[in-house]
Amino acid sequence: MAIETVLSGMRPSGKLHLGNYFGALANWVNLQKQYRSFYMVADWHALTSEYGDTSAVESNVWDMVLDWLSCGLDPAQCVIFRQSWVAPHAELHLLLSMMTPLSWLERVPTYKEQMQEMKNRDLSTYGFLGYPLLQSADIMLYKATRVPVGEDQLAHLELTREVARRFNHLYGQVFPEPQAILTKTPKVPGTDGRKMSKSYNNAVLLSDSAKDVEAKVKTMYTDPKKIRLDDKGHPEGCVVYAMHTLYTPEAKDIEGRCKAGTIGCVACKKRLTETLNAGLEPIRAERAKWAGKIQDVKNIIAEGSKKATAVASATMADARGAVKLAIPPQETPR
Numbered sequence: 001m002a003i004e005t006v007l008s009g010m011r012p013s014g015k016l017h018l019g020n021y022f023g024a025l026a027n028w029v030n031l032q033k034q035y036r037s038f039y040m041v042a043d044w045h046a047l048t049s050e051y052g053d054t055s056a057v058e059s060n061v062w063d064m065v066l067d068w069l070s071c072g073l074d075p076a077q078c079v080i081f082r083q084s085w086v087a088p089h090a091e092l093h094l095l096l097s098m099m100t101p102l103s104w105l106e107r108v109p110t111y112k113e114q115m116q117e118m119k120n121r122d123l124s125t126y127g128f129l130g131y132p133l134l135q136s137a138d139i140m141l142y143k144a145t146r147v148p149v150g151e152d153q154l155a156h157l158e159l160t161r162e163v164a165r166r167f168n169h170l171y172g173q174v175f176p177e178p179q180a181i182l183t184k185t186p187k188v189p190g191t192d193g194r195k196m197s198k199s200y201n202n203a204v205l206l207s208d209s210a211k212d213v214e215a216k217v218k219t220m221y222t223d224p225k226k227i228r229l230d231d232k233g234h235p236e237g238c239v240v241y242a243m244h245t246l247y248t249p250e251a252k253d254i255e256g257r258c259k260a261g262t263i264g265c266v267a268c269k270k271r272l273t274e275t276l277n278a279g280l281e282p283i284r285a286e287r288a289k290w291a292g293k294i295q296d297v298k299n300i301i302a303e304g305s306k307k308a309t310a311v312a313s314a315t316m317a318d319a320r321g322a323v324k325l326a327i328p329p330q331e332t333p334r
């Protein structure tokens with residue numbers, strides 16, 4: 001069997017939080033060891049919602065890349081690149097747009113959902129409708145067979161398979177049909193117990209200082225019925241406990257003591273502050289290192305984008321050939 005290729009991407013949302021880490025990044029770091037892997041900063045995708053004010057996109061790109069590198073994405077093991085620096089993404093998106101029925105895009109569930117959620121923006125644009133098709137181009141350009149994504153992205157992957165099938169049916173076999181990699185990832189609650197999200201203001205960032213972490217742990221939602229140390233608590237539903245399961249070696253023990261009423265929330269939070277900070281310290285240290293040589297970081301992304309462009313251009317040559325569009329004479333395929 002041919003070796004499998006992994007591609008995934010994230011929209012540049014700035015500094016990442018623990019939900020991003022456990023939900024995706026930790027997984028990527030593992031996958032880079034097993035597969036030929038491409039990881040992409042989806043900055044054109046960011047524009048689909050941020051076109052009205054693009055001023056934060058650039059700094060968000062580099063903040064996110066710093067977190068990627070600090071957590072162990074390694075340019076020696078995978079290709080890390082930036083979508084807008086690999087022009088063939090635009091070219092394949094265009095080609096696919098010719099053969100993709102509008103109804104396929106209109107029925108993607110995230111389309112209407114996001115429109116509802118982001119009422120503060122006018123998303124009745126061509127680019128926003130085409131968001132999942134640009135994503136299909138991202139995947140297909142690398143002939144990726146495996147795409148690590150969250151459940152919320154499964155519909156986009158389904159669309160990608162349909163588009164690939166349609167292309168192959170119309171013009172001949174060029175693209176494999178990619179499968180999701182749906183790794184069981186721990187649910188990371190935000191400090192208030194809702195899903196961790198920057199927009200809810202409940203996120204612990206990978207780059208938070210030790211002081212920030214301490215302050216955030218203090219605000220974490222706990223069992224509201226446990227007031228005194230000897231009250232019997234309910235760790236399930238307690239954010240502090242959920243975090244202990246991710247960071248604290250003796251989490252099981254803490255669960256028992258909470259239920260038995262032999263530990264209080266203050267001591268419990270103090271312990272979490274220690275283990276969370278111990279877990280984040282190596283990432284912080286790496287981040288400080290990379291932040292001190294931002295030109296190297298930019299070169300890594302430039303190099304990665306060059307490698308990605310070479311692969312993507314070879315695929316475009318196949319796609320143009322299949323569609324029977326000749327490449328210009330005197331020119332080797334880009």
Ligand code: TRP
Nearest residue numbers: 007008009010011042045135138
């Ligand atoms: N849409 C994805 C998200 O919001 C990001 C993304 C863009 C992506 N292109 C991709 C994910 C290609 C996987 C493959 O999370």
Ligand code: SF4
Nearest residue numbers: 233238240258265268
């Ligand atoms: Fe949560 Fe710990 Fe308090 Fe139990 S003791 S409710 S696990 S903070």
